[in-house]
Amino acid sequence: MPEVIVENVHKSFGMVEVLKGVSLTVERGEVIALIGRSGSGKSTLLRCINGLEKINSGRIEIAGHTVSSDPKQLRALRTDVGIVFQSYNLFPHLSVGENIMLAPKIVKNVAKAQTRETAERVLKLVGLSEKFDAYPDELSGGQQQRVAIARSLAMQPKVMLFDEVTSALDPELTEEVLNVMEQLARDGMTMILVTHEMAFARRVATKTIFMHQGKIWEEGLSKQLFSDPQTPELRQFVKADVK
Amino acid sequence: MILRTFGFSEFGFLVSALLWTVVLTIIALSGGGIVGFFIALARTSTHKWLRIVAATYIQIIQGIPVLMILFLSYYGLSLAGLQLPPLVAAGASMTIYASGYLAEIWRGCIQSVPKQQWEASESLAMTRTQQYRYVILPQALRISLPSTVGFAVQVVKNTSITSIIGFVELARAGQLINNATFQPFRVFIAVAALYFVVCYPLSQLSRWLERRLHARSHR
Amino acid sequence: MSYTFQFGVIAQYQNEILAGIWMTIKLSVASIILGCACGIVLASVRSMKPGIGRILVDAYVEIIRNTPFLVQLFIVYFGMPGLGIRVSAVTAALIGMTINLAAYSTEIIRAGIESIHKSQIEAGEALGFTRLQIYRHVIIMPAIAKVYPALCSQFVLMMLASSVCSAISTNELAASAAFVESQSFRSFEVYIVVTLIYLALALALRGMLAMIGLWLFGRRVARRTAVALPEVQT
Numbered sequence: 001m002p003e004v005i006v007e008n009v010h011k012s013f014g015m016v017e018v019l020k021g022v023s024l025t026v027e028r029g030e031v032i033a034l035i036g037r038s039g040s041g042k043s044t045l046l047r048c049i050n051g052l053e054k055i056n057s058g059r060i061e062i063a064g065h066t067v068s069s070d071p072k073q074l075r076a077l078r079t080d081v082g083i084v085f086q087s088y089n090l091f092p093h094l095s096v097g098e099n100i101m102l103a104p105k106i107v108k109n110v111a112k113a114q115t116r117e118t119a120e121r122v123l124k125l126v127g128l129s130e131k132f133d134a135y136p137d138e139l140s141g142g143q144q145q146r147v148a149i150a151r152s153l154a155m156q157p158k159v160m161l162f163d164e165v166t167s168a169l170d171p172e173l174t175e176e177v178l179n180v181m182e183q184l185a186r187d188g189m190t191m192i193l194v195t196h197e198m199a200f201a202r203r204v205a206t207k208t209i210f211m212h213q214g215k216i217w218e219e220g221l222s223k224q225l226f227s228d229p230q231t232p233e234l235r236q237f238v239k240a241d242v243k
Numbered sequence: 244m245i246l247r248t249f250g251f252s253e254f255g256f257l258v259s260a261l262l263w264t265v266v267l268t269i270i271a272l273s274g275g276g277i278v279g280f281f282i283a284l285a286r287t288s289t290h291k292w293l294r295i296v297a298a299t300y301i302q303i304i305q306g307i308p309v310l311m312i313l314f315l316s317y318y319g320l321s322l323a324g325l326q327l328p329p330l331v332a333a334g335a336s337m338t339i340y341a342s343g344y345l346a347e348i349w350r351g352c353i354q355s356v357p358k359q360q361w362e363a364s365e366s367l368a369m370t371r372t373q374q375y376r377y378v379i380l381p382q383a384l385r386i387s388l389p390s391t392v393g394f395a396v397q398v399v400k401n402t403s404i405t406s407i408i409g410f411v412e413l414a415r416a417g418q419l420i421n422n423a424t425f426q427p428f429r430v431f432i433a434v435a436a437l438y439f440v441v442c443y444p445l446s447q448l449s450r451w452l453e454r455r456l457h458a459r460s461h462r
Numbered sequence: 463m464s465y466t467f468q469f470g471v472i473a474q475y476q477n478e479i480l481a482g483i484w485m486t487i488k489l490s491v492a493s494i495i496l497g498c499a500c501g502i503v504l505a506s507v508r509s510m511k512p513g514i515g516r517i518l519v520d521a522y523v524e525i526i527r528n529t530p531f532l533v534q535l536f537i538v539y540f541g542m543p544g545l546g547i548r549v550s551a552v553t554a555a556l557i558g559m560t561i562n563l564a565a566y567s568t569e570i571i572r573a574g575i576e577s578i579h580k581s582q583i584e585a586g587e588a589l590g591f592t593r594l595q596i597y598r599h600v601i602i603m604p605a606i607a608k609v610y611p612a613l614c615s616q617f618v619l620m621m622l623a624s625s626v627c628s629a630i631s632t633n634e635l636a637a638s639a640a641f642v643e644s645q646s647f648r649s650f651e652v653y654i655v656v657t658l659i660y661l662a663l664a665l666a667l668r669g670m671l672a673m674i675g676l677w678l679f680g681r682r683v684a685r686r687t688a689v690a691l692p693e694v695q696t
């Protein structure tokens with residue numbers, strides 16, 4: 001059974017239909033890259049998948065949960081689905097360690113010693129062991145983003161969603177974040193990532209989905225999709241990126 | 244009748260009355276703080292009618308004179324058959340007054356926490372209560388300090404209005420001394436000076452907190 | 463509660479209440495105009511080079527903002543005669559309200575002036591404006607437009623605070639209320655009615671100020687004024 005099922009999802013903001021019948025499935029351990037022009041609905045799709053936006057019609061299942069509007073079900077879903085945003089969104093009043101330990105402690109009631117252990121493990125994973133007691137505003141953007149990833153990982157999610165997590169970063173800092181994500185992919189995490197890093201998508205994603213005007217315009221194995229785009233829209237999109 | 248002059252013992256009386264001003268301010272801020280806190284929560288709640296009720300409450304309190312709140316609590320309480328000392332009516336009305344303004348100040352602070360903080364904490368499966376408790380309110384608290392201290396100055400000053408129903412705080416004490424000495428200029432300047440001694444440091448503290456908050460957010 | 467409300471009784475004191483409303487309106491409008499004018503002048507003095515003028519304005523603003531309005535009224539009404547200046551209760555109220563509002567207006571407008579960029583003034587100079595023109599069109603009007611909502615909140619607060627003038631026997635609305643109460647013995651009803659009148663006055667004043675803002679500064683400022691609640695000045 002697939003880890004993520006999106007079936008004919010429609011989503012409108014007011015009069016504007018942003019998702020016009022999107023369907024996709026993701027198997028366990030797969031890495032899916034979502035690409036497309038600005039405004040094509042990539043973020044909206046990602047946010048619908050973890051219930052941050054309500055869908056108008058269709059069905060979404062993820063990690064064994066159905067996306068509904070019931071707060072309790074949504075919370076159960078979110079313990080299994082992590083999301084990382086473009087703007088990091090660390091809690092500025094908490095240290096790095098506290099940022100990571102907060103949710104496991106209060107949501108999952110994990111014992112303190114164990115949350116600490118987990119926090120140290122995930123921080124090590126993102127290469128920031130020495131920053132446990134630092135505050136978010138003492139870190140670079142890339143470091144903050146890696147902490148945000150670690151914070152999600154501490155919940156031990158089955159699926160991770162990434163929304164343009166490197167768009168706000170300088171090239172050098174982008175690299176360190178992408179490395180962490182690549183490591184996660186290699187360790188078998190199921191991931192859906194919205195990205196503008198075409199080279200990364202091509203190298204790391206098993207499948208790539210090109211979105212255009214609220215629809216899945218073209219999809220396929222990453223290598224194939226990039227080297228042999230079928231639609232003129234994707235061809236143009238890929239060409240624009242090479243330039 | 245023997246006219247007294249405004250001397251040390253009169254000044255001492257004013258200082259002791261200042262104590263009641265401070266007590267009333269503390270009652271107003273703690274009572275108004277508790278009520279105002281819940282109204283601020285209602286004002287930012289996800290339930291539409293709760294928001295409307297809270298907004299109406301705030302609009303009304305901010306649209307009527309403190310003096311009217313005072314009279315309404317004073318006569319309202321006695322209508323309810325309660326013969327209460329002026330301190331209670333004064334404390335109750337100052338509490339209502341402060342709650343309306345604190346609620347609005349704190350609503351602004353809660354809403355100035357970026358909405359991404361709500362999303363991030365929601366995505367970590369926190370309940371709404373947990374979001375408030377661990378993520379939103381700690382940040383709102385820091386933002387709210389300068390304006391809350393600034394409002395405390397307003398409360399200190401507005402406690403003087405309770406002198407009109409006969410509660411003996413600093414302003415009323417000034418009137419009493421004036422009635423005995425007939426040296427209004429001296430007496431009321433002394434009264435004003437005593438208010439100033441309490442309010443000015445609070446104003447400066449508020450300003451300092453404001454600067455510190457700005458310095459932090461621009462780091 | 464066995465108490466029965468009797469609002470009807472109050473109707474016969476209509477004239478007293480109307481007279482009170484009228485006095486409250488007159489005092490408020492006059493003090494808003496005078497206080498705001500003083501505020502513009504003082505804020506301008508304040509924005510000049512450091513010196514004795516600035517120190518005096520700062521001292522004035524701090525003293526007024528850190529003492530109660532009621533005590534300021536006492537000093538004007540009871541204290542001034544000792545210095546040979548005797549004024550009626552209404553005049554004392556007007557003086558007190560103006561002094562008070564001028565201090566707050568100064569502070570608010572000062573903040574507005576400080577938010578005007580140097581580059582804008584330089585742009586004005588480049589366009590060949592005279593100093594007075596620059597002052598009027600580039601500094602003062604934009605500054606007031608920026609802080610207009612805060613100013614309006616302060617005006618509304620002043621109107622509400624004018625109720626305190628009843629303590630020096632000014633015949634405004636709160637004093638009318640006290641009179642009617644003493645005649646009718648329906649304290650609670652009287653104060654409910656008068657409170658509602660104040661609420662209506664506050665809403666009306668806010669609406670009027672929003673219209674004036676629309677006329678002076680255009681739509682954006684006016685909208686902010688209409689929705690903004692009285693801000694709390696610190």
Ligand SMILES: Nc1ncnc2c1ncn2[C@@H]1O[C@H](COP(=O)(O)OP(=O)(O)OP(=O)(O)O)[C@@H](O)[C@H]1O
Pocket residue numbers: 013018036037038039040041042043044045
């Ligand atoms: N909360 C919202 N309210 C109204 N419209 C919205 C909202 N969020 C997104 N939209 C609109 O939906 C469309 C799709 O937005 P979305 O953020 O999903 O695009 P995207 O593909 O992620 O673009 P980008 O690459 O710029 O992030 C856009 O036209 C956007 O203006």
Ligand SMILES: [Mg+2]
Pocket residue numbers: 042043044163164
């Ligand atoms: Mg996006």
